[in-house]
Amino acid sequence: VISKVLIANRGEIALRVARACRELGLRTVAVHSTADADSAVVSQADEAVCIGPPPGKHSYGNPAAIIEAARITGADAVHPGYGFLSEDPDFVQICEQNGLTFIGPRPEVMAVLSDKASARAIMREAGLPLLPGSLHTPSSVTEAHQLANEIGYPVIVKAAAGGGGRGMAVVRDSDDFPAAYRETRAAAQAVFGDGRVYVERYLEPARHVEVQLLCDEHGNGVHFGTRDCSVQRRQQKLIEEAPAPGISPGALAEMAESALRGALAAGFTGAGTAEFVVGEDESYYFMEVNNRIQVEHPVTEMVTGVDLVQEQLRIAGGEPLRWRQEDIELRGVAIECRINAEDPDREFAPTPGALDEFALPGGPFTRVESAAQPGHRIPPHYDPLLAKVVVWAPSREAARQRMARALEECDVAGPGVKTTIPFLERVLADPRFRHGRHSTALVDQVLATGPAEPGPQEGGNR
Amino acid sequence: VSREEAEPRVTELGEHAARLANDLPGDLRRLRLKADGEATELEVEWHGPPAQGAAHAAAPPPVVVQPTLTHPAVAAADPATVPAAEAQQPPADVGPEPEPSTEDDRTMVEAPMVGTFYRAPEPGADPFVEVGDEVEPDTVIGIVEAMKLMNPVTAEARGRIVEILAANAEPVEYGQPLVALSTSDIAAGA
Numbered sequence: 152v153i154s155k156v157l158i159a160n161r162g163e164i165a166l167r168v169a170r171a172c173r174e175l176g177l178r179t180v181a182v183h184s185t186a187d188a189d190s191a192v193v194s195q196a197d198e199a200v201c202i203g204p205p206p207g208k209h210s211y212g213n214p215a216a217i218i219e220a221a222r223i224t225g226a227d228a229v230h231p232g233y234g235f236l237s238e239d240p241d242f243v244q245i246c247e248q249n250g251l252t253f254i255g256p257r258p259e260v261m262a263v264l265s266d267k268a269s270a271r272a273i274m275r276e277a278g279l280p281l282l283p284g285s286l287h288t289p290s291s292v293t294e295a296h297q298l299a300n301e302i303g304y305p306v307i308v309k310a311a312a313g314g315g316g317r318g319m320a321v322v323r324d325s326d327d328f329p330a331a332y333r334e335t336r337a338a339a340q341a342v343f344g345d346g347r348v349y350v351e352r353y354l355e356p357a358r359h360v361e362v363q364l365l366c367d368e369h370g371n372g373v374h375f376g377t378r379d380c381s382v383q384r385r386q387q388k389l390i391e392e393a394p395a396p397g398i399s400p401g402a403l404a405e406m407a408e409s410a411l412r413g414a415l416a417a418g419f420t421g422a423g424t425a426e427f428v429v430g431e432d433e434s435y436y437f438m439e440v441n442n443r444i445q446v447e448h449p450v451t452e453m454v455t456g457v458d459l460v461q462e463q464l465r466i467a468g469g470e471p472l473r474w475r476q477e478d479i480e481l482r483g484v485a486i487e488c489r490i491n492a493e494d495p496d497r498e499f500a501p502t503p504g505a506l507d508e509f510a511l512p513g514g515p516f517t518r519v520e521s522a523a524q525p526g527h528r529i530p531p532h533y534d535p536l537l538a539k540v541v542v543w544a545p546s547r548e549a550a551r552q553r554m555a556r557a558l559e560e561c562d563v564a565g566p567g568v569k570t571t572i573p574f575l576e577r578v579l580a581d582p583r584f585r586h587g588r589h590s591t592a593l594v595d596q597v598l599a600t601g602p603a604e605p606g607p608q609e610g611g612n613r
Numbered sequence: 614v615s616r617e618e619a620e621p622r623v624t625e626l627g628e629h630a631a632r633l634a635n636d637l638p639g640d641l642r643r644l645r646l647k648a649d650g651e652a653t654e655l656e657v658e659w660h661g662p663p664a665q666g667a668a669h670a671a672a673p674p675p676v677v678v679q680p681t682l683t684h685p686a687v688a689a690a691d692p693a694t695v696p697a698a699e700a701q702q703p704p705a706d707v708g709p710e711p712e713p714s715t716e717d718d719r720t721m722v723e724a725p726m727v728g729t730f731y732r733a734p735e736p737g738a739d740p741f742v743e744v745g746d747e748v749e750p751d752t753v754i755g756i757v758e759a760m761k762l763m764n765p766v767t768a769e770a771r772g773r774i775v776e777i778l779a780a781n782a783e784p785v786e787y788g789q790p791l792v793a794l795s796t797s798d799i800a801a802g803a
Contacts, residue, residue: 200727
């Protein structure tokens with residue numbers, strides 16, 4: 152049983168977790184870097200501890216600081232949010248060794264599932280379809296190259312320890328393979344401290360579809376349908392929706408059921424996601440498992456009525472799931488837009504700075520998750536997510552229109568601050584998106600058509 | 614694990630060990646690298662800073678630094694400075710508001726990490742520093758215990774201790790002022 156939860160994260164997800172805890176009557180401990188001393192979660196949590204300097208590595212990503220903060224405040228559980236230490240099996244083990252309940256899967260399960268190569272192997276065992284590729288990481292360039300030639304191009308070289316869209320390269324020609332392989336290895340070693348990579352067929356055009364799962368500690372599991380995350384730029388998602396559009400209900404159900412089967416076979420517990428790529432012919436292939444709550448979880452909450460973060464806390468407290476699969480019903484369509492402090496006209500470069508104006512939308516079926524506040528500075532040290540705007544409507548078209556209305560209500564401005572809002576509006580208006588027939592190429596296709604509003608840029612406007 | 618995969622890891626571990634050796638407060642006694650299958654281990658033993666108390670018969674136990682726990686200041690002092698468990702007290706209020714200094718010559722020595730502050734090398738021993746003491750940049754003013762490792766905190770400036778701001782065995786946040794130094798009345802003597 153959990154009574155006091157340390158939230159080992161920042162920004163909107165820290166606030167999201169704090170709210171779930173408060174609704175469940177759990178006490179909360181916020182931890183923060185010196186850059187976040189006046190953040191919303193610090194004022195809302197029951198207690199707050201400064202754990203380090205701004206760089207994430209020395210604060211939110213520092214296991215020793217988090218364990219010490221838990222010890223001095225008497226917290227008995229740790230919610231890792233997403234990013235930082237959320238998928239670090241060593242951190243899970245350190246929590247356990249210090250008598251803290253980690254809100255997520257067991258460390259040995261996380262170790263297997265967060266490694267893309269071993270996750271592929273275990274999912275294949277469970278009968279999930281995989282793209283042609285290596286089941287294990289090749290031991291030499293020659294072996295990898297030979298494999299790539301057998302698979303056929305294009306192939307993608309991916310870091311086994313990779314995540315968040317980093318540490319991967321698409322190779323379209325056999326001649327380019329050795330260089331790309333070596334570069335990805337070196338990048339993986341530098342970024343993740345693990346140079347292992349694997350090779351698989353690169354599917355295009357493709358859609359990115361994922362399945363939301365909850366599994367308890369008693370061997371029960373339920374899936375909450377699918378989300379489409381195809382609107383992404385260099386693997387960074389911009390718009391997500393539930394359920395995935397333009398794919399037959401039969402294919403979606405099959406995908407969701409197989410994901411659940413695989414997760415249960417791996418011994419997964421907590422909230423997680425299985426990611427798939429889906430071809431034009433509705434063929435689907437398992438990609439990877441996320442062992443944590445995801446940024447885009449609200450769209451699933453909106454169509455199922457289930458508070459996934461509360462359920463994470465219940466599962467970690469040892470409670471059995473409160474549903475069987477047949478109890479889960481999806482209603483309507485939910486869309487999420489990520490409002491990032493990034494300049495779409497300059498390769499989405501982050502634009503940290505002071506927020507003079509910061510007004511977010513409201514109105515019917517419109518939900519906003521944000522930790523930013525007017526007058527605050529966007530710190531340059533962290534990811535540039537300012538707010539998630541989520542809408543629900545009975546139909547996809549109504550949801551799309553509601554989102555367009557919600558984005559219009561946003562007023563975000565400050566010296567040098569740009570946001571993704573104008574670009575999100577262009578995507579929403581694109582016919583391919585409107586008809587739900589887009590692929591992961593959509594962002595590049597929209598960018599290729601040039602900015603919708605040409606002319607001199609005005610500083611500090613959106 | 615193939616040779617090709619193991620090599621960069623061992624290299625990285627070696628670099629990490631070299632960094633540690635530089636950062637540690639005393640002379641290195643022994644360092645062991647181990648790469649076994651998927652696991653890599655780095656074991657370090659070292660002599661603490663010049664002894665400040667009674668000699669101790671038992672050899673200090675090795676400190677195992679797991680690769681996952683790399684960045685925080687894992688450098689611990691000589692185990693002679695480890696306070697006994699009895700020094701543990703229930704946590705007081707977390708995050709007391711530091712009093713802003715209005716005097717220009719007042720310098721705060723801040724906690725370098727979250728943990729428990731100790732003013733003395735061991736229970737019952739004299740505190741490292743008292744108000745009025747003159748300190749050098751490398752003078753130890755206290756210890757912050759984090760993850761069972763004792764991290765000596767040095768003054769980082771020349772000066773005279775004018776105030777002790779954190780109590781013995783008090784939980785401290787990162788950046789919390791521990792003692793205040795006056796740097797002016799010492800500067801002339803430099």
